[in-house]
Amino acid sequence: MRVNVLPDAAAVALAAADAICEAVRVRADARLGLPTGGTPILAYRELAHREQLDEADFSRTTVYAIDEFAGIPNATAGTNAAFYREHLRIQVQRLECPDSAAADPNAEIHGFADAMRRAGGLDLCVLGIGANGHVAFNEPGCARDSRARVVTLEDSSRRAHAGAFGGRDRVPEHGMTLGIADLLEARRVLVLAQGAHKADVVRAAIEGPQTPAVPASWLQSHSDVTWLLDQAAASPVSTPRQP
Ligand code: PGA
Numbered sequence: 001m002r003v004n005v006l007p008d009a010a011a012v013a014l015a016a017a018d019a020i021c022e023a024v025r026v027r028a029d030a031r032l033g034l035p036t037g038g039t040p041i042l043a044y045r046e047l048a049h050r051e052q053l054d055e056a057d058f059s060r061t062t063v064y065a066i067d068e069f070a071g072i073p074n075a076t077a078g079t080n081a082a083f084y085r086e087h088l089r090i091q092v093q094r095l096e097c098p099d100s101a102a103a104d105p106n107a108e109i110h111g112f113a114d115a116m117r118r119a120g121g122l123d124l125c126v127l128g129i130g131a132n133g134h135v136a137f138n139e140p141g142c143a144r145d146s147r148a149r150v151v152t153l154e155d156s157s158r159r160a161h162a163g164a165f166g167g168r169d170r171v172p173e174h175g176m177t178l179g180i181a182d183l184l185e186a187r188r189v190l191v192l193a194q195g196a197h198k199a200d201v202v203r204a205a206i207e208g209p210q211t212p213a214v215p216a217s218w219l220q221s222h223s224d225v226t227w228l229l230d231q232a233a234a235s236p237v238s239t240p241r242q243p
Contacts (some may be wrong), residue, residue: 001219002226003206005234009194012228013042016126019190019226020047021056023124028060029093031116033125033178035066035136036083037160039192040128048089058090064116065097066125066136067177070105070150078165098176105150109176113148116178117185125186129193132156133201133214137177144210144218146179180218189225191216193233202233 006012020043023030034040050056065080074081074097081097088095096116102108116122127135132154138146139154153175162168183189193202205216206227219225 001206001222003229003234004226005229005231008230009042012192012194012230013040013046015228016040016043016190016192017046017050019228020124020126021050023188024056024058024061027123028057029062030123031062031064031119031121033064033066033122033127033183033186034084034088035126035128035192036080036087037128039194040126041087043126043192044088044090051090056090058092061092062094062096062119063088063092064112064122065095066127066183067175068098068109069100069172070102070174070176071172072100074100076100076165078161078171083164100172100176105174105176109148109150109178112176113178113182116182122186124188124190125183126190126192127183127216127219129191129198129201129205129216130157130160131197131201133205133216135180135183135191135216135219137175138180138183138215140215141212142180142215143212144184144221145181147181148176148178151175151177180215184218184222186222187224189219189222191219191225191227192229193227194230196232196235198233199235202227202229 068080098112158171165171210217
């Protein structure tokens with residue numbers, strides 16, 4: 001595990017964009033898992049900027065959503081599909097996102113994960129970490145061998161999305177997510193965290209025991225995981241480390 005502590009959120013975004021562009025340089029038809037949320041927005045803006053300058057070319061790249069809400073039309077503001085449309089302004093070959101309106105969300109997310117695996121799996125999976133330790137929608141209590149499935153969202157996760165949906169009560173109660181085992185199958189994992197409100201959970205995920213109570217702690221068992229932290233998110237981590 002590498003833990004890179006950077007001065008601020010802008011530096012995290014640049015480093016994340018560097019890693020994503022490098023994955024696509026090495027393999028133009030890379031398959032990337034990319035997160036939603038506030039954390040990656042600056043990095044996505046940087047990707048669009050580099051594309052405009054012809055410094056990066058994503059035209060053969062496939063992006064996979066790592067989670068999506070369930071039980072709502074995908075045009076609804078607040079869905080992850082809507083997030084990608086708004087914030088991921090790069091020309092990719094394909095953006096694969098589970099259908100939030102699927103009549104059978106379980107079948108939808110199983111089919112999505114199967115298709116991703118059949119296509120060759122993720123070359124790079126970028127993740128944020130929830131204040132409760134979740135990665136994708138793997139909420140506390142999830143096992144290391146959990147697979148793609150429908151989950152009930154924790155109240156803190158629903159509150160985190162209240163703004164986009166126009167109120168916490170409008171945030172769906174269920175989500176579809178790749179499981180921890182699916183995320184661990186990515187060849188490379190990059191985890192981004194910014195802000196003092198993430199500091200305690202970041203430390204637990206990096207330095208604490210691997211436990212269902214902190215889903216991101218399962219990433220310790222991956223052989224190629226890099227954390228990109230700003231100073232505020234890293235403040236209690238005792239030993240920034242390189243491999
Ligand atoms: P955030 O969400 O980027 O909006 O903090 C992260 C997450 O919940 O995974």
